[in-house]
Amino acid sequence: MGKIVLRLDRMMVERKISLNELAERVGISNVNLSKIKNNKVTAIRFSTLAAICKVLECEVGDILEYQKND
Amino acid sequence: MGKIVLRLDRMMVERKISLNELAERVGISNVNLSKIKNNKVTAIRFSTLAAICKVLECEVGDILEYQKND
DNA sequence: CTATTTTTAATGATTAACATTAAAAATAGA
DNA sequence: TCTATTTTTAATGTTAATCATTAAAAATAG
Numbered sequence: 001m002g003k004i005v006l007r008l009d010r011m012m013v014e015r016k017i018s019l020n021e022l023a024e025r026v027g028i029s030n031v032n033l034s035k036i037k038n039n040k041v042t043a044i045r046f047s048t049l050a051a052i053c054k055v056l057e058c059e060v061g062d063i064l065e066y067q068k069n070d
Numbered sequence: 071m072g073k074i075v076l077r078l079d080r081m082m083v084e085r086k087i088s089l090n091e092l093a094e095r096v097g098i099s100n101v102n103l104s105k106i107k108n109n110k111v112t113a114i115r116f117s118t119l120a121a122i123c124k125v126l127e128c129e130v131g132d133i134l135e136y137q138k139n140d
Numbered sequence: 141c142t143a144t145t146t147t148t149a150a151t152g153a154t155t156a157a158c159a160t161t162a163a164a165a166a167t168a169g170a
Numbered sequence: 171t172c173t174a175t176t177t178t179t180a181a182t183g184t185t186a187a188t189c190a191t192t193a194a195a196a197a198t199a200g
Contacts, residue, residue, distance in 0.1 A: 001120070001124075002120050002123065002124050003116065003120050004116035004119050004120045004123075004130065041116075042115055042116055042117065043113055043114060043115040043116060044113060044114070044116075045112055045113040046073065046074035046111075046112055046113060046114075047073075047074075047112065049074050049134075049136070050071070050072050050073050050074045050136055053072065053074075053136035053138075054071075054072050054136075054138065058136075059131060059135065059136055060074065060130060060131055060134045060135055060136050061129060061130055061131025061132075061134075062131075064119075064130040064131075064134065065129065065130055066119075066120060066123035066124075066128075066129055066130050068123075068124065
């Protein structure tokens, strides 16, 4: 069926930013960012996604990917 | 502040698929797909996004982009 | 070991996707 | 121009799920 996978790790390592700091700068709780980071959410608001892209200075495609199976 | 923009048009033209057909194959109403296509939504479910990517045979970055403004 | 960071869990509020129906607007075809 | 099809807008209601908050457990760092 394929699914959407969020991959924050790479960019976070690249930008040398911790989860707590990213959460603060993005403007959401670290608890929720942890969920997002570990693919425990099934949707995301564009405002949140935009804030993440802004702080991490990256494109949507850098953190969201479509993973098809088979 | 920057925002997320959905761009379905390009891929739809490229795949030569109408909004009604895409809606049907994605599994959502044409009304909602129209909203998505015209950026009238503020969030999206990964299941919907994955279905769109599947039908259009594309990556997330092909239809979702972060647009920063100065 | 201890302090910090990250993850998990549970609860609750609020937002908003999505369905549905109906009508208006836009587009295409004859 | 007229007509059929497609797309968009509008309104209403249901349901899903983000996100906040609090607290505790687990993992990591020093």
